[in-house]
Amino acid sequence: MADKIPVLKERKNFVATRNACKVCSPLGGSIAYKGVRGCVPVIHGGQGCATYIRRYLISHYKEPVDIASSNFSEESTIFGGEANLSAAIHNVIAQYKPEVVGVCTTCLSETIGDDIGQALRNYKAANADDPSVPEFVYSSTPSYQGSHMDGFHETVAAITKTFATKVEMNEKVNIFPGFISTEDLRMLKDILEDFGIDYIMVPDYSETLDNPVWDTYHRIPDGGTPVEELKMMGGAKASIEFGPILNKGNLVGRIKNKNLAHTGAEYLEKEFGVKKFTMNVPVGITQSDELFQLLSDISGNEIPKKYSMERGRLIDAYADGHKYVFGKKAVVYGEEDLVIAMTGFLDEIGVEVILAASGGNSGKLKEEIERCAPTHGKSIEVMGDLDYEKINELCIDMKPDLLVGNSKGYYIARELNIPIIRVGFPIHDRMGGSRLKHVAYKGAQELFDKIGNAMMEYKQEHSEVGYKYI
């Protein structure tokens, strides 16, 4: 009989990270690039970075995820990686005929000081008469800074800064949904369309990372926001961004010019005067109401009946199921913006969040949690910069009734013999991670049913007689 995975009895803080509750920056950057039409991400670093990130994403999305690497060698590490980057771009163009190449840096290329902007300009100049040369965009995503979320939002900002230009005012609305599931993106697009809003979504990987089956291999999956649309962002009438944290936190040890805009929406507001609305990721009724009201205000249209019906049914479900979830103690973990939104939702259904934990370290998590969780906000233990082993040890002491977070926390729930509600990213041990619903009334409906049913199942399975009715 195998031993259990060792858990320490002593409780102390370690210099080392034990089972990280985050992944690295270029992973987030690559996902953001997947949301641009015809874009192939290139990770400028060692071959492993691209392959590991692909593997991690493939296990979640169950989709081919092609990310190229400039495949650093010892020579490029010493003499600079420009030649490798050029070769990589050349071969990506030959194989994929991309509309856009999106370059993410790595710890390696950042440390040796490669100037990506210059390298890309050089490539363009050297291939000036080649019509197949695509648009370029690059973002600074060294893995020693922040987490995958910083990489994601840095890249969203880079895409915005690269393509948005001064254009005439238009009727479009920019939407920066943050890192949510492909199903969430699709629901969001339906909502925007039902409001009659002409939107520009950055990024939109709803199709590129969640395709139907193919008869032939698509070198670049369909979908994504086209560059022509991205160029219109500067003339939009408003920008909506989900998430109070985004990449605005203190990036561990990072020297950042505080005067520079941080997010795509901030940049558009500062440069082109596009009004910015920032809100939580709309999970649960309170946070979704804010979105629907905002969309109604921006579009000048009433909230479509379809959604008031969804909302009504959701409240009806809350009434039917409230007792089963009330007072249950939950530990929530994952990316900061997700943790905030999820805590807001759990607070509104009567679940008591006892620990809100993230591997992110913005320094803003506590104030945001207090803001979004009026019932328990003040008593929630809020901790950033945590790893799973720390969460595990805290759980042993806190004795939660359920975990809410990605699949990496499964081993903790297994030892505690409590349910885990899988949300967010990654979902590596189940299918359907990309189809998980979190946002708007439909997302809340799915989450509420899952949590209620998990509590009922737990009770039923631990009951002496079992029962057929609730």
Next chain:
Amino acid sequence: MSKYIKDRTSQIVTIGEDQHDLACEKKSVAGSVSQRACVFCGSRVVLYPIADALHLVHGPIGCAAYTWDIRGAMSSGPQLHRLSFSTDLHEKDVVFGGEKKLYSALTELIESYKPEAVFIYSTCIVGVIGDDVEAVARQLTKETGVEVLPVMSEGFKGTKKDGYKAACDALMNLVGTNDDYVPPKYSINILGDFNLAGELWILAEYYKKIGVEIIACLTGDGRVEQVRRCHKASLNVVQCSGSMMHVAKEMKDKYDIPFKKVSYFGIEDMSDALYEVATHFNDPELMAKARALVSEEIAELIPALQPYREKLEGKKAAIYVGGAFKAISLVKALRLLGMQTVVVGSQTGNKDDYKLLQKICDKGTVIVDDSNPNELSDFVKQTGADLFIGGVKERPIAYKLGLGFCDHNHERKEALAGFVGMLNFAKEVYASVCSPVWKFIDKK
């Protein structure tokens, strides 16, 4: 524009059509979307199954996070290897150096987790900023009494194969450190089995039945103490030769232990693996037992395979795996199920492996080294494959195009080695290739 990247054409051969020798053991072409990872990956997968060691990745968080509990390498006892430790280097560490952080991280971890040994994996960034990992390791060994072994696996220093070598170098520092052990009469080490889905336990049972003891497995269900004394074995039996040949050769040079290359996949190769060992010890009783075991197993297995063979006869398979030596076994195992291999390739195969593949495969079979999604998807379409055998990164290619898939990589949950493994393999292939869901996919 050619269909494939120009620099890669020498690494693709269609039997009967192309005349050139297959080029291999090259660095991946930049921008090719190679399925390979890096030097660090090679080291990490090889050493990971040593269950009572503490594995610390010295670098930024990604390298550790992507390799947390990554292999289904089972341990019968300790599970320390399943925790992912990292120095999680930040920008200031990169600027001022990570040695201090490494030292204090490990001092604490050793005190709390009391490992039998520690492996420190160097990553790209450590190579660039020039941390003296070896010096920190020496100091910690001296201070804590726990063997701290640096693994020089900076990602950019070559390919995954160089990572195998770095892992073997680290292992060799441990091999031979317990000289007091008295081995049983017929003893072997198994090199290059990683106890995925408990496969080592199946093999150990076979060897036990014929009267041979395993001193150490490198590294499946591995223990530090076994590595220390494994130089007392009479024979090294090497599977996954790509990763473990260095250790086998070094042990031959240093301790005069002969080695044999074997494979445990398929009836033929599994039987040979037992006969080879029996032949080595030159004991008729041992050989008789081996023969008895094989015939007993085969008598049961062949009729059990028959229903699957009937369903699979004439189907075509594509193989893309880490090492080409395994691919050779797979070609034979598929043949036993009546299936023909139409595409076969690997990330890190060598010339000999590929030559053998060219010999045993049929005309029209595509052989490829260090391939990528574009090529692989083209090959399976043009050859009309019904099944793809590979790892997680190949799975969506197969499913997207409506092919069956069998995971023959790190994360497999079914034991595929040994005689029982052959039956599991048949079942898994059947379950995927003959699923009714494929009828909904319109294959042009």
